[in-house]
Amino acid sequence: MPLKIGIPRALLYYYYYPMWKVYFRELGAEVVLSSFSTKGLLDKGLKCAVDEVCLPVKIAYGHVLDLLDKVDMIFMPRLVSVEKHEYICPKFLGFPDMVRCLDKLPPLIDVNINLYRKKWDAHNAVTKVGRLISGNYINIYTAYLRARKIQKIYFRLLHLGLTPDDALAILEDRVKKRPAQEAKEFTVALIGHPYNIYDRHISMNMIGRLSRMGAAVVTAERLPEKTVRSYAARLPKKLFWTLGQRMIGAAFHYLERPDICGIVHVAAFGCGPDSMTGELIERYARAAGMPFLNLTLDEHTGEAGIMTRLEAFLDMVRWRNMAAVGM
Amino acid sequence: MKGYLGIDVGSVSTNIVFLDEGGIIRESIYLRTQGRPIATVQKGLGKLKDRLPSNIKVRGAGATGSGRNLAGIVVGADAVKNEITAHAVAASILVPGVQTILEIGGQDSKIIVLRNGVVSDFAMNTVCAAGTGSFLDQQAARLNIAIEKFGEIALQSEAVVRIAGRCAVFAESDMVHKQQMGCSLPDILAGLCEALVRNYLNNVGKGKDILAPVVFQGGVAANAGMVRAFEKALGLSVLVPPYFDVMGAVGAALLAREAVARKGPSSFKGFGVSEACFKTGSFECAGCANLCEVVEIAEDGKVIARWGDRCGKWLNSVHREEKIS
Numbered sequence: 001m002p003l004k005i006g007i008p009r010a011l012l013y014y015y016y017y018p019m020w021k022v023y024f025r026e027l028g029a030e031v032v033l034s035s036f037s038t039k040g041l042l043d044k045g046l047k048c049a050v051d052e053v054c055l056p057v058k059i060a061y062g063h064v065l066d067l068l069d070k071v072d073m074i075f076m077p078r079l080v081s082v083e084k085h086e087y088i089c090p091k092f093l094g095f096p097d098m099v100r101c102l103d104k105l106p107p108l109i110d111v112n113i114n115l116y117r118k119k120w121d122a123h124n125a126v127t128k129v130g131r132l133i134s135g136n137y138i139n140i141y142t143a144y145l146r147a148r149k150i151q152k153i154y155f156r157l158l159h160l161g162l163t164p165d166d167a168l169a170i171l172e173d174r175v176k177k178r179p180a181q182e183a184k185e186f187t188v189a190l191i192g193h194p195y196n197i198y199d200r201h202i203s204m205n206m207i208g209r210l211s212r213m214g215a216a217v218v219t220a221e222r223l224p225e226k227t228v229r230s231y232a233a234r235l236p237k238k239l240f241w242t243l244g245q246r247m248i249g250a251a252f253h254y255l256e257r258p259d260i261c262g263i264v265h266v267a268a269f270g271c272g273p274d275s276m277t278g279e280l281i282e283r284y285a286r287a288a289g290m291p292f293l294n295l296t297l298d299e300h301t302g303e304a305g306i307m308t309r310l311e312a313f314l315d316m317v318r319w320r321n322m323a324a325v326g327m
Numbered sequence: 328m329k330g331y332l333g334i335d336v337g338s339v340s341t342n343i344v345f346l347d348e349g350g351i352i353r354e355s356i357y358l359r360t361q362g363r364p365i366a367t368v369q370k371g372l373g374k375l376k377d378r379l380p381s382n383i384k385v386r387g388a389g390a391t392g393s394g395r396n397l398a399g400i401v402v403g404a405d406a407v408k409n410e411i412t413a414h415a416v417a418a419s420i421l422v423p424g425v426q427t428i429l430e431i432g433g434q435d436s437k438i439i440v441l442r443n444g445v446v447s448d449f450a451m452n453t454v455c456a457a458g459t460g461s462f463l464d465q466q467a468a469r470l471n472i473a474i475e476k477f478g479e480i481a482l483q484s485e486a487v488v489r490i491a492g493r494c495a496v497f498a499e500s501d502m503v504h505k506q507q508m509g510c511s512l513p514d515i516l517a518g519l520c521e522a523l524v525r526n527y528l529n530n531v532g533k534g535k536d537i538l539a540p541v542v543f544q545g546g547v548a549a550n551a552g553m554v555r556a557f558e559k560a561l562g563l564s565v566l567v568p569p570y571f572d573v574m575g576a577v578g579a580a581l582l583a584r585e586a587v588a589r590k591g592p593s594s595f596k597g598f599g600v601s602e603a604c605f606k607t608g609s610f611e612c613a614g615c616a617n618l619c620e621v622v623e624i625a626e627d628g629k630v631i632a633r634w635g636d637r638c639g640k641w642l643n644s645v646h647r648e649e650k651i652s
Binding site: 035038039040041201204205282283286289291292296304305307308309311312313315316319320323 | 393408409410411412443444445446447448449451453534615616617618619637
């Protein structure tokens with residue numbers, strides 16, 4: 001029976017899952033994902049979580065709990081940095097150690113991923129993971145190359161405007177064609193951490209709702225790394241956080257795009273970097289005259305409050321567009 | 328007489344207005360919701376019917392406020408809109424040229440910034456309800472003064488005391504402290520008004536460009552102490568329009584007029600709904616781990632709407648002739 005490796009459907013799953021899935025499969029292991037986020041899963045997470053962490057980490061607890069009896073090992077790298085001279089949020093770094101006290105926890109694969117000094121360190125970390133499963137260095141290396149290739153295709157699909165779910169469906173051959181995009185009244189940019197905006201439970205299916213209310217949605221993941229970086233470089237001082245950089249860079253880019261009618265920033269309650277990026281984006285958006293909405297999500301958030309604000313925001317955008325054409 | 332009906336079902340009050348075709352407010356009703364939104368809407372409609380001439384014809388109906396979906400289903404509204412849009416529409420028509428709208432209701436407060444007659448920015452209070460009408464209500468009850476008298480007493484203040492307004496719970500303990508120290512009631516009430524205004528401007532009005540003309544509406548605008556505190560803090564004159572307490576409903580009626588012009592005849596069910604028997608209930612759907620609380624509304628024994636589910640299974644289980652939103 002192949003080794004079962006569990007991956008929580010949380011945090012940077014939305015960026016790096018395709019790569020790790022292929023990597024583990026190539027090495028002969030089976031990958032088991034936790035279920036989609038639900039209220040029950042969040043409740044379970046809340047009971048075990050440290051009280052001071054943010055909502056995404058709380059739900060990540062739920063995902064880990066969901067995997068407990070189903071797998072032989074849980075993959076949870078200790079993410080320190082994924083870009084040179086930048087950091088990932090410290091809560092990510094501490095996450096493997098936070099969950100360690102959970103009962104019945106299978107062994108963790110908690111290798112350090114720290115590319116702060118040089119990018120090549122990624123290779124070392126990946127190899128280290130591979131050696132836990134396989135002794136064959138050649139296999140490990142070819143699996144690594146294949147995983148990287150898949151990751152590139154995945155990012156390309158995201159750049160085409162697919163959501164992680166849709167992109168995965170294509171990668172896994174579940175659908176042949178990319179879903180047809182119907183024409184919408186206008187486009188808004190949704191800026192937020194991938195694990196907030198793409199998690200349908202946490203975000204209350206915000207992308208789906210916006211689209212049902214007549215707005216096409218673009219996100220930061222749609223932009224190539226290079227674009228994001230060059231726009232983020234306009235800040236007088238570089239942000240420490242990789243994810244914050246993405247959000248800022250994407251927001252600055254969308255501020256200049258004439259086809260974008262508004263920016264919605266989604267923050268998680270208790271997220272330190274978000275409170276800062278949100279404020280920064282708001283100031284630049286106001287200076288540029290771009291409609292801006294800041295939404296904060298937490299476990300108590302009722303749908304009604306979010307809906308009222310989204311609805312009012314879209315009304316405002318519509319009203320402005322109508323005034324602009326002189327109706 | 329023909330006209331449009333606007334209904335605003337809020338946490339504390341339910342307001343109904345009737346606008347004639349020229350947009351003039353013919354009748355307005357302000358009721359306390361008292362936790363029974365459907366019964367209150369029915370009662371309001373019954374009252375409105377008695378006050379209006381018998382040849383009345385409703386050409387459109389709109390609903391807004393936190394209970395807008397409920398009210399929309401009950402009366403068969405043509406427009407169901409959020410309260411931010413409704414307030415902005417009403418103020419921009421009743422007070423031409425308005426640039427800032429301050430609105431404080433029962434449990435929420437908002438600021439709407441308009442430029443050139445178009446909403447350019449807005450904000451609503453977050454989880455914190457400090458600085459809303461409910462808190463003033465509660466404090467008035469604790470001090471055993473009628474809420475209608477609150478503003479009048481606050482205006483008599485000579486030396487306003489400073490009260491910490493960051494949090495309603497702490498504001499209360501601060502008030503108790505000041506009262507035990509021997510400060511006079513008008514000074515404490517005026518201090519409370521200033522604290523609420525400070526909290527509002529820091530929280531809701533954070534970073535917003537507040538330009539004159541400033542309009543103050545919502546139930547709390549009845550409080551003259553609050554108006555004065557706003558004027559003092561902003562250094563601008565603050566206008567409280569007539570019908571300030573039913574502005575949301577006025578906006579809903581105006582939006583209904585627009586909706587009917589766009590889509591044709593109204594789906595308003597008629598004043599008869601005030602006699603119909605509505606029943607609401609909720610159950611927990613066991614379909615998945617989300618355990619959504621599904622609300623069900625029945626009119627004379629027939630289920631007319633369900634909502635509250637995330638997947639849409641129950642929402643779509645009731646056939647609805649047209650989509651409201």
